[in-house]
Amino acid sequence: MKAPVIGVLGGGQLGRMMTEAAHRLNVQIVTLDADNAPAKQINAKTNHVNGSFTDADAVRALAKECDILTVEIEHVDTDVLEDLAAGTDTRPDWRLVPATKIDVQPSWRTIRVIQDKYHQKEHLITQGIPTAESILIENNQAADLEKVGAKLGYPFMLKSRTEAYDGRGNYPVRSTADIRGALAALNHRPLYAERWADFSAELAVIVVKTDNDVVAGKWRHTTKAFPVVETIHEDSICKLVYAPARNVSEIVKQTAQELARRAVASFWGKGVFGVELFLLPNGDLVVNEIAPRPHNSGHYTIESCHMSQYEAHIRAILGWPIPTESIDFLTPGINAIMLNILGGAHIDSHLDVEERARSVIGARIHDYGKGDSRPGRKMGHVTLVASSMSSAEARVAPLIELVDEIRSERMNPQTTLQKKLKIRTYSQRTMSDDRLSGKTPIVAVTMGSDSDCSVLAPGIALLTELGIPNIVTITSAHRTPDRMTQFAKSAADKGIKVIIAAAGGAAHLPGMLAASTHLPVLGVPVKASALDGVDSLYSQVQMPKGCPLATFGINNSINAAQFAARILALHDVSLRVRLEKHLADQTSSVIEKAEEMERIGFEEFYQKIKR
Known part of the structure; x- marks a missing residue:
């Protein structure tokens, strides 16, 4: 049996990807939007309607070409949708034309509530859904x-x-x-x-509603949820999507899916909905906003799931089956990152990102076909799929850096974007580059006496090798207590994120710093002339409850520096790439030495290293 024809109000990037999914299902799509809109460029199978999705007459013209109406944008004329759904028309110039009754999915009533964000909030509150x-x-x-x-x-x-x-x-x-x-x-x-929501993470869930009605308590039967993802916004625009969400427990993910499903189940009609949520520091979840259509946060589903959000939307509004497993990841261990590409200061800035992405293994480029860009306009996206999140982050890092360069130029037209061939990734930069660019130190290294310089030198060298801006100074807990306290209390305001402190003997410096700042303090016990540094070690590891101090081995500033790098890499993808390379080099060095020892024998190898 021939599938019904779907009319889509809006032909932007979401309509374009919906059309791509429809083609694979042999479903016909008719689009209402401007001539040569992105969705129309890839669909020559029908005579589309040119016009605005806010123009009632244009919507009526679209309705005559299809069996079902849906939207890729919620800013539409819901009055005409209400008339079309009911088969009524009160406009005098349309009275002589037979009334058109058409299925509108999701319901015009849902679109009307959601397109007014304040009414959307009121609706959620009446349904017992927590929101700001x-x-x-x-x-x-x-x-x-x-x-x-x-x-x-x-x-x-x-x-x-x-x-x-x-x-x-x-x-x-x-x-x-x-x-x-x-x-x-x-x-x-x-x-x-x-x-204001002081959230710890922004999460998102794509929910599929498969039933027209709103039936209290039946959300488990009427909705299904894609995996929970983490979204990173910049300038109030989604920049990155991490699938699955990072550093979020399975309990929180399940709770987020259930909350999103309950929220969507309270609306009328069928289709895919994008639900944005805030994860608060206390672990609570609140719904931020809901979109009655496929959503930017669900682009990752195209490459990562058995079924994309766009195919799920088409199946839902047509009443076709959607097995629950089909909207999960292709494999349990899959990880994906989606990066939005926005227009820059020049009409072709976004093409620089696409050009760079062609050299990235596994990068899937989606150009929306919008032609010349405008600053901040969504021009495309790139999705990377990998077996681990760290691998995906490593691959996407140079693209993020280029996107940041383009944003910098967009936000400050007085600056000049680096030439394409001269842009280097962070892993290629040196510490001198950072200092020349005036990069603010984020690690402070301090010691109780200049006699501790030799102990801290290897750790400082590692920070420099990893490209971590740092500042080194002397603060004595006993001889300069006021300087030490001021150093600790002002560190965060100066942009410092981690403090490394070395001290010998009584070794009070690291502990006193930890007591004077909320920043993580990493202590390095120094081997003094008496007790071989054990006194310093005990002094640092025996901190009272409520005053944590991370303490490393005696004279081991290397581990302190590497631990600082691991803390910072949690929120710095570029640094994580450099750190992983450093760790890989360590592994390679050990393997090379083992192979050489096995090849030439222990005695010869031992004599070689003695020399």
Whole structure:
């Protein structure tokens, strides 16, 4: 039996990828959007409709070409969708034309609620779904925002209720000084304020709803969830998606899926929904926003899952089966990273990223066909799939660096983007490059006396080798206590993230630093003239409860430096790449020596190393 024809309101990148999925299923797609929109470029099978998805007459024209209507963007005219779904039309110039009744998925009612973000929040609250506290702004006056600040506290987020996406329509109000700028930027929009979410991670779940109705308590039967992913936003636009989410327990992932499914089950109609969530420091989850369509956070599903979010959407609105296992990862150990490519200061800046990606093993490039770019416009994305997250991160690192360079030029047009052939990855840079560029030190190395220099020298050399900006100084716990305390208390404000401290004898320096800062302090006991450094070791490992100090072997600054690098690499992909190379070099060195010893024999090898 021939599949119904699907009409899609919107022909951007989401519509384009939906069309690609439809082609593989032999499903016909008709698109309403501007001529030569991305979705239309790859679909010559039908006569598409040119026009705007906000134009009621254009939507009616699309309805006459298809059996089911769906959306790739929620900013559409829901009044005409309501009429079409009911088979009624009150426009005088359409009365002589037979009424068109058409299936709209998801329901126009769902789209109407979700496209007004304040109404979306109200709906979620009535359904018992936790979300950030929001306050309606009545008059868009400074006095209104001052009242919000008094109630919610600062900072809070000022948001447009409608037509807000990719950072447009959001303005962080950090103090009363920001109120004037916020109103200047958003005053022409209907607004609401949202309590600031001090989250530890942003998560996202793609949910498939397979039933038209809203049946309380039946969310397990009407919804299915793709894996939980972590999203990284920059300038309020999604930059990176990590699948699965990093450093998140299985319990939190399961809770996130269930919360997302409950939220989606409360809406009407069928299809794929993108659910954004905040993971709070106490482990609680709140729903941030919901999109009634495929979502940027689900691009990874194309390469990583048995079924992409786009195929799942088509199957859902057609009523075709979606086995639960089909929306899981291809294999249990799969890891993926999706990187968005945004337009830069030049019309072809995004092409630089695509060109670099062609040399990256396993990179899957998706160019959206939008032609000349605009600053900040989504022009494409790259997905990398690997057997481990560290491997995927290593491969994507040079692409992230180039994206950051393009953003820097976009945000500051006065700077000049490095020439393509001269851009180097962090692994190719040297410490002198960082110092010349004025990079702020992030590791502080201190000692109780200049006699400890020889102990710390190997660790400092390793920091330099790994390209970690550092500063080295002397602070004595006994001879300069005021200097030591000031050093510890001001370190974080100066950009320091880890402190390495070496001391001998009583060795109070590392412990006192740990007591004076929230930063991680790594202690290196120094071998003194008496007791062979055991006194220093005991002094550091016997810290009282509530004052943690990581302590390493006597005179072992190498381990302290490497441990500092591991801490920093948790949030620095480029450093992680350099660290992994360093560890791999260590392994290779041992293997080479073992092979040489086996080849020439122990005696000869021993004499060689003695020389």
